[in-house]
Amino acid sequence: MVPASKTIFFTLLLHIFFLIPSHQYHPLDSLTPSEFTQIQSIVTKAYPKSTYNLTFQYVGLKEPTKQTVLSWLRNETTTNPPRQAFVVARIDHQTHEIIVDLSLQGITSKKTYNGYGYPLLTGEEQEDANKLASTYPLFVASISKRGLKLEEVVCGSFTVGWFGEERKNKRIVKMMCYYLDGTLNADMRPIEGITMTVDLDEMKIIQFRDRIIVPVPKSDGTEYRESKLKPPFRPSLKRTTVVQPDGPSFNIVGSQIRWADWEFHLSFDARAGMIISVASIYDPEKQQSRQVLYKGHVSELFVPYMDLTEEWYYRSFFDVGEYGYGLSSLPLEPLRDCPPNAVFMDAYFAKNDGMPLKMPNVFCIFERYAGDVMWRHTEATDPEKLIREVRPEVSLVVRTVSTVGNYDYINDWEFKQSGSIKVTVGLTGMLEVRGTNYTHKDQIEEDVYGTLIAENTIGVRHDHFLTYRLDLDVDGDANSFVKSKLRTVRVNDHGSPRKSYWTVDRETARTESAARIKLGSEPVDLLFVNPNKKTKMGNLIGYRLVPYGVVGPLLSDDDYPQIRAAFTNYNAWVTAYNISEKWAGGLYADQSRGDDTLSVWSKRNRSIENKDIVLWYTLGFHHVPCQEDFPVMPTFNGGFELRPSNFFESNPVLKVVPPS
């Protein structure tokens, strides 16, 4: 729940906002606090509290069409596109989709959604649910039976997935509880065996089961707060800091960021978190800015656990569609989450009641200098005169951290002077652990679905699959997807002493079915090209996807979590651009049945040649926990790069002047 004091603060603040003209308007700007308030007011007027039970599950910008945005960008003097919002509300226990037009100050569309799946959970309803246990007599008795102190118990709400039930379930979550009592790290102290089911609409516990008593792992060794840890500490390193005596080289106007040759728009969405839009790079040779990425963000994050026990089998989370990657984005800590040269930006999202909540310092933006080299060469032709040219690498990073319950995902979008966009995610935070009787591996004679990482503590095996929606518009919006396959050629020409070499077969994917790629088995470069433009040399202008490591799903295709997450069946997909196809796991991910996923859309097998197309890339992690992950995990990184490939006529950073 948001404390009252914060609400008052926002109400005051909004009045000030109203008075400020929107100098720095951009049609892709996130909804402003005043817009959230207007939307709230318009919707609550249509569905007054006296008559309706109304909660706002999602409020976000309804983005203008790409053509509208691009034509606005081409000529900034035209009238601004109308501002619209997309609202998903629960009204009298039904899901409603409402479009609010802020210019017209009214609702332009509303419909009830009756299909499978439910909208995002709000923070407030989870908090309300989590409080139910402490007054639920059966639970109180179970806690007492275990000899635990009720006041040290905290609970969490877990989405339930779908396991073949024919009848549509109510909007429910399962609730599991944890024990503090001497630690902040309740994640490491599960109270195993007790599962409660909460009906979120009724906001009450509708099912209770206490199956088995398992020791709660002890608190020793679980604490991670500096202030609570006991010596000996590790020897402290001397200070290392980044200094920019003349300030940063980037420029932020509104949500538009310019740095080096890059220009892009940064926005925030309760569901997607960070969104990078209309990223373009200035080409000094062509003397113009050229489009690269119309829009990029995390579309879904699928986290299935590999534990069949009754309290665990269902855990197969859709962190973006169920909990909100944006809702889970928490303030960054200056000097620690980001270097001293970072600047921070706030973000806003709608609370349960529709009013805006400010999340300060959600973004940090900084120039990254890691001591790396952008390009170099030593020319040793004349050994008496070594000639050396070196250009250090400085890049621009935009970061958010989404803490989805136990896990912290550090999201970096890094722009390189060379034209590359490098996307990385760092996984840290807490494991999801299961309580167990075991205190030593030698006692274990069954599959415990994980690693005994501490006494009575199993770090359960699981995966993370992050699916990115990458609406690349490489030098224009008509693009083709080319699989550039490396193929061994057997040499039969007896004139050559060689018996083999490899060549490249380029295959343009005509339709969506040809653009589903499982990486790893065959060497293939994935290219987005503009078939209407060529370099002076005649090469197709393109960008290449460079994965850092390849991971695919291991669940059976017909297993329910995998049916829902069929968008992870391939590492890469390309679809025809459709403004409504944003969420790889479906708009209503909670309890979804896989009927509105990327995998289903792709079955339409639309033409994708020389069209406005979208790349979906899934990067994954199989996590076999180890003791080093206890009680908090050292960061593990994954990512990919979008790298220019015959986009420029030559190395675009040749003429970067090295720092003096």
Place this chain on the structure above:
Amino acid sequence: MVPASKTIFFTLLLHIFFLIPSHQYHPLDSLTPSEFTQIQSIVTKAYPKSTYNLTFQYVGLKEPTKQTVLSWLRNETTTNPPRQAFVVARIDHQTHEIIVDLSLQGITSKKTYNGYGYPLLTGEEQEDANKLASTYPLFVASISKRGLKLEEVVCGSFTVGWFGEERKNKRIVKMMCYYLDGTLNADMRPIEGITMTVDLDEMKIIQFRDRIIVPVPKSDGTEYRESKLKPPFRPSLKRTTVVQPDGPSFNIVGSQIRWADWEFHLSFDARAGMIISVASIYDPEKQQSRQVLYKGHVSELFVPYMDLTEEWYYRSFFDVGEYGYGLSSLPLEPLRDCPPNAVFMDAYFAKNDGMPLKMPNVFCIFERYAGDVMWRHTEATDPEKLIREVRPEVSLVVRTVSTVGNYDYINDWEFKQSGSIKVTVGLTGMLEVRGTNYTHKDQIEEDVYGTLIAENTIGVRHDHFLTYRLDLDVDGDANSFVKSKLRTVRVNDHGSPRKSYWTVDRETARTESAARIKLGSEPVDLLFVNPNKKTKMGNLIGYRLVPYGVVGPLLSDDDYPQIRAAFTNYNAWVTAYNISEKWAGGLYADQSRGDDTLSVWSKRNRSIENKDIVLWYTLGFHHVPCQEDFPVMPTFNGGFELRPSNFFESNPVLKVVPPS
């Protein structure tokens, strides 16, 4: 050739060195300048110049046995192990292996090598060879015929490989020439069609062929020196620098480096370049330093080109064994190759005449702070009191750059506080390009083996395979290699709503044949464990190999370059420790026939369970050039990580104190 002035300088310097007692002795220290001089003196005394034609092809430390080193390390007061050197010399056109004992001041072993293959090429003989062309009448005529200026021609020596010849070739190289005339970037201006063969022993051209005249690519756009480039330059970024007001946190005594909980030895070898030895990490819980890596270095670097034309088919270089990764390590540029907080170290190797040559600033060592996060968590259990703990990542990097002709390889060994060792290589420098008549892609109707990256310039497709020798000694030298395979389990228990999950099958490789791994097709974690030690929880103590991307060879197994480079057939191999098995492509890589490679040693199928074993890991790149690679390539990175896996009882960086 080394200029006379440098030689005099070294002679003077060495006298000073003789007077300094070796306070900071370590049995793995690289040979010192005075040792090189002593070795030179001992060998030239045995083979006097008046009688013998003697050149030093390789001079390096003959390392003491592991047991000797470890027992010395355990008790530093015992007598120092004898210092010995391994010398490979060409004496009267034969390869000789000589062992010099510096304590005994004499040769303890000498033998002639009559097998296939030749030793490392020295810089001096390449320079001598490269000069031959300018006075070779046929070449002079060919240059004149092309209308080129002889004084603007520079030549390079290319190792010739082996293509099934039954008779052993002489010690030859092929020589190709390039054109300067208005650029320093001769690599971009090949004089195609002319191939000369040089007999290195006779130091004369023994074969000349001028097959075809092809336009020399023009110099426009090839220059990369800041001083020679013409505006417009890219907008300059404001200064970003790293500051350590209290100095660095590492400590270097001799060649021993201590930083955070790490301690390791750094040395230099003409062939391997950087060598990391006896790396161990202090375990605060056990209150002792624990072994991780006895020795790690690049063992071979295989670079085959995919071009069948007469002047190109043979190009399948073994950069480590033919040119020397150490010999190719050139001085780093302060502030550009390494950040301002770096310290530099010099290295020495023997010249052709056996005398030491100082290569200043070959290593840089610095603490890397890239703005990353070592671990973090935000605890949002109580939304009114967000608790956030973040530890920034600071690591230690040791860097060299090897410029093997056109390519620059940036080699980083990065030590993390968490116990990880991250090894990366960045590829930059110049492409190897072929001259062509084509000026536009539309003219091309054949496989030109590459990309037209500029007029008359084909960037030829090729691979890079770096094979690392990683003598891991995880918590002791008796280790086992465990393949931890992730396997989908179909659930037949109708009690579970799930249909599948994945589990882990651990398989200890008993012998070398079970330890050859092609990565990519199946999910598998590769672990080095100490089967004699367990954590308190009972888990095997280990380190895990984490590849960043997987690339395998595409040449046919029976193709000659691939027979010689059969060590790249698998991404990972494990062999029984053998002090003489260091060079994956064989001790004599030049013109080798694949009879002394990792692949051959592994066929002995030795037992590797609970033994002293060695991991060989190959990381690769398939390079399809693009126009951005012209005229100098933006850095492209690859690497891997050795990450503790149940090596510690818990997160070893939990108690790292964050910087204030």
